[in-house]
Amino acid sequence: MNKEIRSDKRIKNIIGIIQSCLILILIFLIVFMIIQINRLQGTARVINYAGLVRGATQREVKLEITGNQKDELIKYLDNILSGLRYQEGQYDLVKIHDKEYQDKLRIQSEYWEKLKTEIGEVRSKGYQNTDIVNMSEIYFEMADETVFAAENYSEKIAIKIRTIEFLSALDMFCLVILIIMQTLTAMKMAMNNKLLEQKAYTDAHTGLPNKDACELLLNTPEKVKESTACMMFDLNNLKIVNDTMGHSAGDRLIMDFAQLLRSVIPEKNFVGRYGGDEFMAVIYHTSKTEVEELLKSLYREKDRLNSNENQIQIDYACGWAFPDEDGAYTMQMLLDKADVYMYENKQLCKKRKI
CATH class of the missing domain: 3.30.70.270 (Reverse transcriptase/Diguanylate cyclase domain)
Structure with missing residues (x-):
């Protein structure tokens, strides 16, 4: 009986250690999930503004072709692109740490400078004497690729979050199993202790209290x-x-x-x-x-x-x-x-x- 109680105590201690480790892992997973969720929210904002750049640039080109100059719209686009690349400006944009996205954004930003130069040519020569329409289509495709790269990065984060959710659920399931095992072990130990106590106060020959x-x-x-x-x-x-x-x-x-x-x-x-x-x-x-x-x-x-x-x-x-x-x-x-x-x-x- 004493050997069984010692064995139960060892099992209880092992369960306690594993339970503590699982709790620490769960805390880490929750913290990591919060970070990923915040990153996903920031990425969603980036995707939104990258899409705005794509549409607003097309609008700017159409306005310039029709003779409606919109310097404030150009400034607006400059600010968004600067915010996307360097987290500057008033739009509170985050930096996406993804090489494909950053490469696409850099190429798009460099081409935007060329497109602005071409807009200046439109204003001085008229759009018929420029390549503004073709450049606008090329820029649209570049912006589209940038948005697509940001969306891919967002999907990667979403996959991470789903993986963390699964691991957290598995961790909590293991914790529940351990709690049940710990409860059963404690009940068994209590029963064994009660039997030992009864044995200590029972006359072995007659079964009466000793x-x-x-x-x-x-x-x-x-x-x-x-x-x-x-x-x-x-x-x-x-x-x-x-x-x-x-x-x-x-x-x-x-x-x-x-x-x-x-x-x-x-x-x-x-x-x-x-x-x-x-x-x-x-x-x-x-x-x-x-x-x-x-x-x-x-x-x-x-x-x-x-x-x-x-x-x-x-x-x-x-x-x-x-x-x-x-x-x-x-x-x-x-x-x-x-x-x-x-x-x-x-x-x-x-x-x-x-």
């Missing part, structure tokens, strides 16, 4: 209630049985007497083996009349058992006591009083035999 259990009850400092009686029993013929019939017969006599006490005295009351041939009982919520009737029942059951030819004859001395009306008795004091009466009864039994 001397330690009796002492635990007797050492209770509370005063005994008036409705409580304490009984002391002593087997009169145990030594004779041991000497003439052997110790196995003596053990059988002790067992028979223990069964006699437990069969007659109601289960709610305490019955214990106080020593080798001494037993004690505590009767709760009783009266002197009920105790006397209980003793009569014990004598009748003893006589019935002794009438069996194969039965080792049971003979015992008994003493019992109630607390005085002043209620000043502890359980130990009450047992001492019952022990005195039991000794007197034992002496009386010896005189009768003489």
Whole structure:
């Protein structure tokens, strides 16, 4: 039993260590997920503004072709592209750490400078004498590729987030399993401890509470209630049985007497083996009349058992006591009083035999 308890404790400690590691991993995954979500939100904003650049540039070219100069629109596009490349300006744009996207954005930004030069040519020469339309289409494709690269990067982050979600769910599932295992181990340990405690306070031969259990009850400092009686029993013929019939017969006599006490005295009351041939009982919520009737029942059951030819004859001395009306008795004091009466009864039994 002790080896099993030590094994359960080791298992509990191992589960505790694994549980702590899983909690740390879960914290790391949650923090990493928050970072990725923030990055995804920033990327979504970049995709949005990259798309705005694509559409607004086409609008600017159309306006210039129709003779409507929009320097503020050009400045707006400059600011967005600068924000996309260097996180400058008023748009609070994040930098996407992706080589494909950065290469596409750099090429688009460089071509934008060429497109602005061509817009200047449109203003001075007219669009018929420039390559503005063709350059606008090329720029649109470049902007489209930049947006596509940003979307690919966003999808990579989304995949990371889904992976983290799966790992977090798996981690939490493992934690739940460990908590269940830990609970079952704790319940098993509690049950084993209870069994050990019962074993420590149980007489192995009779199954009754042993001397330690009796002492635990007797050492209770509370005063005994008036409705409580304490009984002391002593087997009169145990030594004779041991000497003439052997110790196995003596053990059988002790067992028979223990069964006699437990069969007659109601289960709610305490019955214990106080020593080798001494037993004690505590009767709760009783009266002197009920105790006397209980003793009569014990004598009748003893006589019935002794009438069996194969039965080792049971003979015992008994003493019992109630607390005085002043209620000043502890359980130990009450047992001492019952022990005195039991000794007197034992002496009386010896005189009768003489």
